[in-house]
Amino acid sequence: MTARPLMDVRGLSKAFPAPQGLLARLRGEPRRAVQALSDVHLSVQRGETLGIVGESGCGKSTLARCLVRLQDADQGEVRYEDLDVLRLRGLDLRRYNRRVQMIFQDPYSSLNPRMTVGQMLREALSVHRLRPRAEQDARIQELLTLVGLPPAAAGRAPHEFSGGQRQRVGIARALALEPDCLIADELVSALDVSVQAQVVNLLLELQERLGLTVLFVAHDLRLVRHLSHRVAVMYLGRVVEVAPTEDLFRAPKHPYTQALLAAAPTLDPARRADAPAITGELPSPLNVPSGCAFRTRCPHAFARCAAERPLPTDVAGAQVACHLYSAPDGAVPG
Amino acid sequence: MSAPPALLQVRDLNVRMPTPAGTLHVVRGVTFGVQPGEMLGLVGESGSGKSVTLRALMGLYRRPVTVSGTVEFAGQDLLRASEAQWQATRGAQIGMIFQEPMSALNPVLTVGTQIMENLRTHRGLRGRAAAERAAELLDLTGIPSPRARLNDYPHQFSGGMRQRAMIAIALASEPRLLLADEPTTALDVTIQDQILRLLLRLREELNMSVILVTHDLGVIAQTCDRVAVMYGGRLMETAPVGALFREPRHAYSLGLLRSLPGSGARRAPLQPIPGGPPNLLALPPGCAFSPRCAYASGACLGAEPPLVPVAPDRASACVHAAALPSLTGEVSA
């Protein structure tokens, strides 16, 4: 894969001030920070689906929000084709935001409850002046058909839809702007499996038809495996491994990826583990361990892991941030 | 079926809830049993009645909600028991844990106090003996330095530790049956894995029965002995867990398993169940699943099909149970 990436993320970092108690403030203690993203590198190829997985709080949503400029990153660079995304302003930013659309886990909270679906879509079309007024009605019907909603849906408000249908409305609104890239943050996580499959199929079909690039943020590993061409695994604000999907699931390289896959429940009752895949709790994001963030739970940790943060290294087509792979005589775990 | 007497035998359980739009018949004629030491999974889509079933077993409903049927626990019919008898059973012999531990834990009492309160009420332990036992229980659930953590408040615990603390509180009374409502749904997979292994170990060590409610078929496959599939307030199928995943005998179970990703080639379309969950106020005639079912025929639209035995230790409420294909090799991890 030597093609120039559609999106290229270099050294992206973002910290949030931690909530501080009154006592701590009175004592004048320094305000601590949650490092939600720490020196994240990632590239996205045109037309691919890149899965992003990792445990709660590892920074997946923060990454997504920084990429669409809903949040300002502290450091780093994001290239989208020739655009310097983090420095875009005014009309250029609006144009970028049209091309890169985010869809949220709960479209209910991002859909205006007082507007009908038709009004919402019309607003999106008008704001970005995508269609002359006369053509808007036709385009709205086209969008509804595209996401598998009946024409009558245009006259209904969000609360009149089921969860799966609301996801379709959210997708229709994103597509109204004719984006080239969709960032789906836990798009189907709240849906029942039988309905989840309907929305997943819609996404697959649209991607095929419109050539969309998709960043698919989710914690359902089975789903990510099914949809993604490549997968990035995050842990405490860092990307620890990026690899082509089948390689990642067949032969995970980073010890955290190995633990995550082993902990995910398989559908085979005959393959049942006796002991947990990994012990220990996720460290507090306020107290990220020195060196490798995973070292407090890693069965392979050694002295260097506490002293030095591992940098992403190319290992057989994957990027892995682990000293086992950078140490000259490091034993590679199976 | 030479099964030993069940610890819990539920027969024809019905729960009705009045709402402004009409009375919701939320649990409709549910019948199942749980053996001593057995882990039974209760699975179904959102709104199918899983939580209401558990809450009814726990005796948590009062008028205007009505609960009917029989709930026989260790030979005693709980629905006909006096309030005092019921109180003695609940908490003492039946424990319950929830999805969100913060809603069940008291934020102003230390974790130790909450465990000791249960030890006093149900086991008559006080003072030093209670403190010793409380530390033992925290230790049992895998909380490091349990003695010191007894003095912590719930907010000082992480999500996974709170879930462990809630399990420790529920176990204080040494229940014979533990009702667990989505105990790991809010947790990360690595922590979920730890809690599920813990439940398996505890049921082994304490010979406790568990009803585990979840919507995650993977969790069922990894922990349960038997599974009951719920849809629209009714049990659609009960089966040993291996048999269900190999050879579902209800078209809804089959549809559920087939809709999971992983059964076809990567990026191939999934096989969704068309439509959405049933409206309890306007159920279709006959089988509640019929509007979404690919196998539906005229035979499905008469009286609602009852849950009947279809094989040893298996029951199904599907008219076409015998005609359904098996899934061997189709559903994979």
Ligand SMILES: Nc1ncnc2c1ncn2[C@@H]1O[C@H](COP(=O)(O)OP(=O)(O)OP(=O)(O)O)[C@@H](O)[C@H]1O
């Ligand atoms: N607006 C904010 N203010 C303060 N802290 C925040 C804010 N947004 C996120 N964080 C913190 O940043 C970290 C990363 O959060 P983020 O929401 O990106 O995680 P996530 O991977 O999306 O998790 P989840 O799987 O739970 O959605 C967490 O520790 C979170 O508490």
Ligand SMILES: Nc1ncnc2c1ncn2[C@@H]1O[C@H](COP(=O)(O)OP(=O)(O)OP(=O)(O)O)[C@@H](O)[C@H]1O
């Ligand atoms: N107190 C109540 N009043 C009215 N309706 C209720 C009440 N509690 C539950 N219901 C309804 O009863 C049905 C079953 O609810 P229940 O909570 O048992 O579902 P569930 O299977 O546990 O779903 P989930 O997976 O979403 O937790 C739902 O339609 C719900 O809206």
Ligand code: SF4
């Ligand atoms: S760098 Fe060290 S601690 Fe981190 S994952 Fe690799 S071996 Fe484990």
Ligand code: SF4
């Ligand atoms: S009884 Fe009929 S409609 Fe119901 S699940 Fe079975 S085949 Fe489908």
Ligand SMILES: [Mg+2]
């Ligand atoms: Mg998130």
Ligand SMILES: [Mg+2]
């Ligand atoms: Mg529930």
